[in-house]
Amino acid sequence: MSRDLERSDSRIGFMGGTFDPIHHGHLVAAESVYENFTLDRIVFVPAGSPAHKPDSRVTSARHRLNMTRLASESNPHFEVSSVEVDREGPSYTIDTMKHFRRLYGPEADLYFITGVDAVVQIPEWKNAGGLFEICKFIAATRPGYPTENFFRFRDQLPPKQRRAMKVVAVPALAISSSDLRRRVCRGSSIKYLVPEPAEDYIYAHGLYDCSEQDEAVRRPIAF
Ligand code: ATP
Ligand code: MG
Numbered sequence: 001m002s003r004d005l006e007r008s009d010s011r012i013g014f015m016g017g018t019f020d021p022i023h024h025g026h027l028v029a030a031e032s033v034y035e036n037f038t039l040d041r042i043v044f045v046p047a048g049s050p051a052h053k054p055d056s057r058v059t060s061a062r063h064r065l066n067m068t069r070l071a072s073e074s075n076p077h078f079e080v081s082s083v084e085v086d087r088e089g090p091s092y093t094i095d096t097m098k099h100f101r102r103l104y105g106p107e108a109d110l111y112f113i114t115g116v117d118a119v120v121q122i123p124e125w126k127n128a129g130g131l132f133e134i135c136k137f138i139a140a141t142r143p144g145y146p147t148e149n150f151f152r153f154r155d156q157l158p159p160k161q162r163r164a165m166k167v168v169a170v171p172a173l174a175i176s177s178s179d180l181r182r183r184v185c186r187g188s189s190i191k192y193l194v195p196e197p198a199e200d201y202i203y204a205h206g207l208y209d210c211s212e213q214d215e216a217v218r219r220p221i222a223f
Contacts, residue, residue, distance in 0.1 A: 009040035012104060013138065015113040016045045016084075016093055018177065020059050021202060022071045023194050025115075025175040027078075029140035032170040033113050034077060037138065041077045042113070043100075044068050047091040048084040051126070059207055061085040070197035094127040097134045110135040115142040116150040116167070136164040143174040184208035 015030050022044070030042045046064045058064075065085050072078035083099055084091040093112065100110060112135045114122075119139040122128050141147055147167065154165050175193050183190050185208055190199055202208060 009104070010107065011037070011039045011109045011111075012100070013037065013039045013042045013111045013113050014045055014081075014097070014100060014135070015042060016047060016091075016096065018050050018053060018058060019044070019046045019064050019068045020177050021064070021180060021194060021198055021207070022068045023173075023175045023177060023180055023198075024192075025142070025173040027071065027075075027195070028173055029115065029142075029168075029170045030078065030113065031075070033111070033138050033140060033168050036168050037111065037166075039077075039111065041079060044072055044078065044080045045084055045096055046080070046082075048087055049090050051090040051092055052121070052124075063201075063205060063207060067198040067201050070201055071195040073197070074195075092126045094125070094131050094134075097131060101134050111138050112136070113138045113140060115140050115145065116147055117142055117145040119150060119165070120153045132161050132164055136166065139165065139167045140170045141167065141172070142170075143172045181208045185210045 013030065013033050015026065015033075017026060019026065026044075030044070033039065034042050046061065046068050048061045050058060062085070065080065065082055069080045072080055084096055087095065097110065097112065101108075104110065112131070114137065116139045119137060122131070122137070125131065139150055150167060154162055154167075157165065180190050180193060182188075183193075184202060190202070194202070
């Protein structure tokens with residue numbers, strides 16, 4: 001039986017994202033949540049067609065799914081779901097979490113994991129109120145995104161939603177997929193920023209070469 005269909009777990013974390021590509025920032029955040037919240041497992045859910053990013057800028061779902069699988073395969077409590085990739089149309093978290101609630105049953109504790117940058121956008125998501133009825137949220141700290149903004153955001157939520165929103169401090173890794181795409185495009189190293197199997201996949205498939213990128217991406221970042 002696929003691990004995807006095991007239903008005996010009762011505390012499950014779901015990490016949604018574009019994962020274009022997945023990197024060690026995602027993995028360390030997920031592992032920290034797993035440990036701090038004593039979860040049974042973490043499920044990575046690559047967005048099929050991210051609702052908030054224009055399609056033309058996003059690498060094909062198949063490549064993002066493959067890289068996410070490769071990056072997480074060495075961790076026995078990580079797995080990857082293709083539910084959003086397999087679904088037609090824009091990927092809405094509410095549809096995804098309804099699916100997982102059906103799969104794991106009414107008693108399971110479901111947590112949706114985001115970085116502190118992404119969590120403040122939740123009120124703009126489709127049926128955000130409904131989402132709070134299905135799962136709790138865990139925000140992972142992220143370099144460059146002050147945690148104070150997260151607390152300010154949380155403080156103005158209705159009490160029930162505020163209680164459903166936790167934060168976890170993760171070892172700071174200032175890595176982002178956009179920076180990785182720029183690095184590959186200009187021929188800079190991504191070694192140690194991305195798990196090796198995902199790095200190999202990027203080069204084997206010629207992902208993020210400059211032909212797919214903006215002119216702005218080609219410019220080196222000045223410090
Ligand atoms: P992009 O630069 O393309 O937006 P990203 O690095 O932010 O890519 P996403 O796929 O957008 O990656 O992120 C998925 C989730 O992982 C989001 O909730 C995001 O906040 C979180 N996340 C991404 N990078 C980190 C990091 N370095 N530390 C903690 N959380 C992170
Ligand atoms: Mg992002």
